[in-house]
Amino acid sequence: MVLTVIVACEIGFWVAVLGGLAARYLLHRRRLSVVLLLAAPLLDVVLLVATATDLRSGATASLEHGLAALYLGFSVAYGHRLVHWADVRFAHRFAGGPAPVRLTGTAYTRACWADVARTTLAVSVAAVVLLGLIGWVDVPERTEALRAEFPLLGLILGLELLWAASYTVWPRRPAEAATAR
Template sequence: MNLVAWAIVTCEVLFWVVILAGFTARYIFKRPTLGLIFLALTPVLDIILLVISGVDLAHGASATTAHALAAVYISISIVFGKSMIAWADERFRYYITKQGTKPVKRYGMDHAKHYLQGFVKHLLSFALAAGILYGLIVWIDDASRTEALSGILSVWSVVVGIDLIITVTYFIWPRQAKSTS
């Protein structure tokens, strides 16, 4: 595994470590400012990953799937970051500190609309990553060194299409609550 792949794994692990540290400081140790400092480190991880990928490519490395995944990771983190933190915060408060309300399970049209919001975010993160990847392709200006970047875009296009189909099906066949007998 190359440096960029390790950086992605490290950044993903550190993302959840700083979030858990932030929630622990906020709710367990009653230190909201310290918790906010930890939570504010999440975009720093994106910048570090961006710098590592950029430096690697600037030094002549051929773009690999890891470089493409770095762009994907950064775009997902930017678009979904706030909602992922809110999702984790709600569960941490309820399941760990026994505060707050139980996370809501969504059904019917409420679930379909919520899933549609997620699909729109998915589409935005795809567009952002496509912009980053296209920018790298233009910057490197060597098709033999950027095949992996365009390959990830092709695969992700299929994934976005599948997600669109799933989104539509939730409006046609809304998710039903499981019956208890």
């Protein structure tokens, strides 16, 4: 059940975002756009309640319950950025806005380190949700799968750190410089 709710929330997130952007740029209905864009974070609450309810009603924690915590952390940390990313592209395509800028060099390196901060927030939120669910259920035998998610959180953060470090040592070159080699 939880996996179905995760998929539905992900689909709902993109429907809310794209619907909000369509309302803003195609229909010129700013209020409707705001309402639709605000619906996206409400889906996180739905997912959290569904996950907690499923566990509290006697379900044994599984990978899906841990995935729900990861999804919530990612949504909290990266949700605004994803909406901004989509907004820039939607405005360019449908409203004559400026083209998206591809970051290179130091600017891209700074963006990578900002992603380290976002990923740290995502991992922290996921860890707090996992701990909250473990405490909520309060039956260690049923929450073992949630405890097993903590090493994955460390791996995710470690990979993000490696990514940022690699672009610190070898900055991304502008497209024309990369093809001139």
